[in-house]
Amino acid sequence: MNDKAQAFxxxxxxxxxxxxxxxxxxxxxxxxxxIAQAGSPRLFNQAFRRRGANAxxxxxxxxxxxxxxxxxxxxxxxxxxxxxxxxPHKISVMELIDEVQDSxxxxxxxxxxxxxxxxxxxxxxxxxxxxxxxxxxxxxxxxGKSVLIVGGGGxxxxxxHAMADEGPSRLRLFxxxxxxxxxxxxxxxxxxxxxxxxxxxxxPEGFEVVVNCTPLGMRPSDPYPVDPARLSxxxxxxxxxxxxxxxxxxxxxxxxxxxxxxxxRMLEGQVEAICDFFGVGTPA
Amino acid sequence: MNDKAQAFxxxxxxxxxxxxxxxxxxxxxxxxxxIAQAGSPRLFNQAFRRRGANAxxxxxxxxxxxxxxxxxxxxxxxxxxxxxxxxPHKISVMELIDEVQDSxxxxxxxxxxxxxxxxxxxxxxxxxxxxxxxxxxxxxxxxGKSVLIVGGGGxxxxxxHAMADEGPSRLRLFxxxxxxxxxxxxxxxxxxxxxxxxxxxxxPEGFEVVVNCTPLGMRPSDPYPVDPARLSxxxxxxxxxxxxxxxxxxxxxxxxxxxxxxxxRMLEGQVEAICDFFGVGTPA
Numbered sequence: 001m002n003d004k005a006q007a008f009x010x011x012x013x014x015x016x017x018x019x020x021x022x023x024x025x026x027x028x029x030x031x032x033x034x035i036a037q038a039g040s041p042r043l044f045n046q047a048f049r050r051r052g053a054n055a056x057x058x059x060x061x062x063x064x065x066x067x068x069x070x071x072x073x074x075x076x077x078x079x080x081x082x083x084x085x086x087x088p089h090k091i092s093v094m095e096l097i098d099e100v101q102d103s104x105x106x107x108x109x110x111x112x113x114x115x116x117x118x119x120x121x122x123x124x125x126x127x128x129x130x131x132x133x134x135x136x137x138x139x140x141x142x143x144g145k146s147v148l149i150v151g152g153g154g155x156x157x158x159x160x161h162a163m164a165d166e167g168p169s170r171l172r173l174f175x176x177x178x179x180x181x182x183x184x185x186x187x188x189x190x191x192x193x194x195x196x197x198x199x200x201x202x203x204p205e206g207f208e209v210v211v212n213c214t215p216l217g218m219r220p221s222d223p224y225p226v227d228p229a230r231l232s233x234x235x236x237x238x239x240x241x242x243x244x245x246x247x248x249x250x251x252x253x254x255x256x257x258x259x260x261x262x263x264x265r266m267l268e269g270q271v272e273a274i275c276d277f278f279g280v281g282t283p284a
Numbered sequence: 285m286n287d288k289a290q291a292f293x294x295x296x297x298x299x300x301x302x303x304x305x306x307x308x309x310x311x312x313x314x315x316x317x318x319i320a321q322a323g324s325p326r327l328f329n330q331a332f333r334r335r336g337a338n339a340x341x342x343x344x345x346x347x348x349x350x351x352x353x354x355x356x357x358x359x360x361x362x363x364x365x366x367x368x369x370x371x372p373h374k375i376s377v378m379e380l381i382d383e384v385q386d387s388x389x390x391x392x393x394x395x396x397x398x399x400x401x402x403x404x405x406x407x408x409x410x411x412x413x414x415x416x417x418x419x420x421x422x423x424x425x426x427x428g429k430s431v432l433i434v435g436g437g438g439x440x441x442x443x444x445h446a447m448a449d450e451g452p453s454r455l456r457l458f459x460x461x462x463x464x465x466x467x468x469x470x471x472x473x474x475x476x477x478x479x480x481x482x483x484x485x486x487x488p489e490g491f492e493v494v495v496n497c498t499p500l501g502m503r504p505s506d507p508y509p510v511d512p513a514r515l516s517x518x519x520x521x522x523x524x525x526x527x528x529x530x531x532x533x534x535x536x537x538x539x540x541x542x543x544x545x546x547x548x549r550m551l552e553g554q555v556e557a558i559c560d561f562f563g564v565g566t567p568a
Binding site: 011014027038040070072 | 305306311322325326329344350363
């Protein structure tokens with residue numbers, strides 16, 4: 001925490017409250033349509049504050065029609081350092097920026113863009129990195145572990161690629177759509193040629209890490225994404241869904257004695273990873 | 285103060301601290317080049333907070349070269365309500381917006397732009413209105429009074445037009461440049477045909493309101509803009525300069541028993557007037 005943050009340590013750390021703003025405040029935005037529901041301003045301003053950074057993140061409501069013009073202008077805002085990208089712009093921004101880094105390219109979507117001092121825009125995807133970071137924060141690692149990922153949509157692709165990069169002993173993918181499942185397995189094999197990647201069932205038996213990347217569990221009537229009775233009590237069970245905070249799967253897993261990680265940890269891990277990417281202060 | 289502001293009443297009212305930010309926060313920017321020195325984020329966020337508004341003002345560094353592109357984009361930021369304009373853009377923005385209101389047209393400069401829900405941009409100038417508002421806040425009026433304004437630059441034009449609108453008994457203008465003086469008198473006569481406007485000397489004798497709109501007093505070696513010994517003790521003496529907070533003229537005037545208003549009150553009055561123009565909350 002730097003002197004400036006220290007001087008304001010008596011302000012309660014309310015989520016969404018940045019340090020006091022000035023002409024020197026570095027600017028960050030979240031771009032989406034709609035934007036009113038976005039939780040990022042709350043999370044990022046809290047993180048900026050913890051990092052002692054004279055920085056703020058504000059919501060920016062931009063429709064798809066005006067996205068190219070908006071990005072062209074953001075490029076020339078001299079005090080802008082970062083752009084968080086949300087629905088429905090995560091794919092369409094890719095062709096509007098100068099460089100898409102590895103994770104963004106592999107996942108096919110960008111959710112954060114860094115503005116370099118010369119105006120160049122570099123994007124990447126932090127969904128999967130956020131999951132890994134959340135696990136690391138809790139002392140969990142994936143290296144050398146057997147991993148089952150259920151669901152090969154946006155979140156599944158992101159988490160699968162991030163976990164593949166960590167060097168698990170093997171990685172099994174399940175998706176209800178066989179074509180999507182096959183495509184993701186192929187993409188992972190290309191990215192990590194030495195890794196044992198397989199398409200398989202959602203049976204969690206024998207897996208040390210089990211990750212739900214489907215929306216199952218958000219509605220009370222949803223079935224479990226995997227059968228909790230087949231979870232090993234020593235397994236780590238991870239869920240990406242945010243509501244409810246503790247999903248039915250995590251509840252059942254905890255009852256079996258499993259370690260668990262709820263979606264909020266992935267989100268928090270992502271905020272930290274994006275703060276680092278934007279170069280905002282130093283981690284608290 | 286609304287419920288939301290009330291809920292955060294325990295946060296000290298530090299200048300520059302908005303209410304906690306969310307996806308619903310209404311956005312305002314100050315556009316300038318450079319921008320790091322701007323005091324507006326501090327002043328406006330304090331005012332927004334007092335008004336209990338979920339609103340924020342952030343600095344935006346835009347060079348003249350990129351101003352047209354920036355304004356074209358700002359027009360389509362759906363949650364943006366207002367743009368404060370500072371050096372060097374106050375004149376050049378006029379041709380980039382849809383409508384310039386009366387004060388802006390007369391002064392020939394715009395320092396605040398309101399974004400309407402349909403994306404139209406309407407600008408006006410609040411320098412002079414801020415001065416009037418600051419005076420009103422302290423219980424002073426200009427109506428029916430004899431007024432001397434010294435200095436016919438940007439601030440002088442703004443203050444002269446705002447005071448002319450208040451219905452003084454007479455208005456005298458002095459500027460060291462006879463052409464500038466004559467032009468401002470002509471412009472005031474056009475705007476208020478019934479008003480007694482004259483070009484004259486800087487002698488304050490007999491004037492009930494005396495306003496310094498020159499930079500004289502900022503440097504220790506500056507002469508007084510008007511001779512304090514010629515001030516009536518019942519006169520109200522107004523200065524636009526911000527540093528020092530109490531100018532040598534105001535110090536001398538106060539010693540003669542005059543009421544005084546420093547430049548900071550004009551600035552504060554302007555912030556309030558612009559908040560109203562932007563439609564931010566309700567005055568505290």
